[in-house]
Amino acid sequence: MTSDSSDVNQRGELANSQKQVEQLSQEVLELYRQVNLLYRLGDVFRSGLQVEDVCALLIAESAKVVRARGACVTLGEGVKYGTRITDPASTLTVPINTPQGRIGEITLFDKKRGFFTAADEKLIKAVARQAGVALENSKRIEGLIEQNQALETLNDELRAIDQMKSDFVSNVSHELRTPLASIKGFAATIREDPEMDREVIQEFVGIINDESDKLIIIINDLLDVSKLMSGHMDYNLEFTQLSRILSEVVALLMIQAKAKSLRLNLDVQQDARVNIDPTRMSQVFINLIGNAIKFTDEGSVTATLTATDREISVAIADTGIGIRKELLPHIFDKFYRVENVVHQKEGTGLGLALVRGIVDYHGGRVEVESKEGVGSIFTVTLPTSLVAGTRVNG
Ligand SMILES: Nc1ncnc2c1ncn2[C@@H]1O[C@H](COP(=O)(O)OP(=O)(O)OP(=O)(O)O)[C@@H](O)[C@H]1O
Numbered sequence: 001m002t003s004d005s006s007d008v009n010q011r012g013e014l015a016n017s018q019k020q021v022e023q024l025s026q027e028v029l030e031l032y033r034q035v036n037l038l039y040r041l042g043d044v045f046r047s048g049l050q051v052e053d054v055c056a057l058l059i060a061e062s063a064k065v066v067r068a069r070g071a072c073v074t075l076g077e078g079v080k081y082g083t084r085i086t087d088p089a090s091t092l093t094v095p096i097n098t099p100q101g102r103i104g105e106i107t108l109f110d111k112k113r114g115f116f117t118a119a120d121e122k123l124i125k126a127v128a129r130q131a132g133v134a135l136e137n138s139k140r141i142e143g144l145i146e147q148n149q150a151l152e153t154l155n156d157e158l159r160a161i162d163q164m165k166s167d168f169v170s171n172v173s174h175e176l177r178t179p180l181a182s183i184k185g186f187a188a189t190i191r192e193d194p195e196m197d198r199e200v201i202q203e204f205v206g207i208i209n210d211e212s213d214k215l216i217i218i219i220n221d222l223l224d225v226s227k228l229m230s231g232h233m234d235y236n237l238e239f240t241q242l243s244r245i246l247s248e249v250v251a252l253l254m255i256q257a258k259a260k261s262l263r264l265n266l267d268v269q270q271d272a273r274v275n276i277d278p279t280r281m282s283q284v285f286i287n288l289i290g291n292a293i294k295f296t297d298e299g300s301v302t303a304t305l306t307a308t309d310r311e312i313s314v315a316i317a318d319t320g321i322g323i324r325k326e327l328l329p330h331i332f333d334k335f336y337r338v339e340n341v342v343h344q345k346e347g348t349g350l351g352l353a354l355v356r357g358i359v360d361y362h363g364g365r366v367e368v369e370s371k372e373g374v375g376s377i378f379t380v381t382l383p384t385s386l387v388a389g390t391r392v393n394g
């Protein structure tokens with residue numbers, strides 16, 4: 001071998017090894033890049049992301065690492081993230097697995113033919129595995145968050161019930177104490193003064209009688225509510241002209257309305273006979289018209305009776321203080337009173353709960369419209385289908 005040819009050989013080997021070194025360092029660099037990516041993804045995926053964030057990250061990072069034009073993720077429930085490019089020449093689909101099994105897949109696209117290599121597939125599989133764990137975690141976290149939210153709602157409800165109970169105890173005690181104190185006061189005065197005028201005694205006994213009636217009403221309401229709750233309320237149904245019940249209630253409450261200088265009107269536009277418990281239905285209208293009078297300081301209270309072929313409605317409209325919109329859903333709750341904090345008006349907050357219970361029993365409904373400072377309209381609608389043809393005009 002001449003020295004020239006050995007030179008050429010040596011140079012050739014050198015060039016070869018240089019190429020190999022370059023290739024190797026290229027591979028090492030690529031490997032480093034991939035390992036780096038996986039570490040980075042591991043960190044990002046570990047931080048408790050939401051499902052859509054994990055998918056967005058998976059799509060962006062996977063496409064970037066293999067330099068693909070686009071990617072999309074499909075999860076088990078058919079939910080898709082990312083968009084497909086039109087007419088891709090190459091696709092690479094890799095499953096997304098969790099320890100529990102396959103939960104979806106990621107597909108990468110490119111416009112060039114034969115774009116994806118076996119190394120790309122290996123890399124995307126590794127990325128998809130990490131994403132799978134992240135998705136599993138985020139689902140668990142979402143489940144925990146939901147559970148937590150449900151517990152918080154329950155907690156809020158329990159707190160509200162607890163508050164209602166305290167309000168109720170304080171209300172009822174107040175409502176019972178006031179008439180009781182008055183009964184005791186007047187009885188003691190009569191007893192201490194044997195010389196008292198008969199007329200004065202009569203007046204005091206009258207007050208004692210009225211205050212006892214208030215106590216009876218509260219106690220009856222309490223008993224009724226507990227009967228309603230246990231489903232043991234008795235009803236004696238009979239066909240009754242609804243206007244008759246209303247006229248009686250209006251006559252009964254006229255004194256209260258007059259005492260406040262309010263006009264109390266009954267407007268019977270149509271009438272019907274309905275199959276109801278007259279005593280219970282009177283209770284409904286006593287509370288509704290009673291409330292209208294109680295919460296109105298000026299103007300009028302009007303009960304209007306109208307009927308269609310199937311239904312009869314009583315609308316009780318007042319020009320009173322009205323109810324704030326956000327409080328309307330609560331007023332039919334037991335013990336709920338808008339003015340729970342300030343005991344300016346009498347009441348235990350049982351009336352509307354009883355109204356709803358009784359009307360429900362009769363297959364009817366109660367609706368309310370109200371505007372604060374303008375007034376309220378409570379409408380009771382009862383079915384008349386059982387007595388078709390008995391409608392009369394009033
Ligand atoms: N016509 C009305 N105008 C304004 N607020 C009303 C009217 N009717 C009811 N409300 C509000 O709804 C609450 C609940 O009414 P509900 O009849 O159940 O209780 P109450 O009248 O306070 O007590 P009770 O009927 O047990 O004596 C009332 O405390 C009041 O805040």
Ligand SMILES: [Mg+2]
Binds near residue numbers: 290291352
């Ligand atoms: Mg009431």
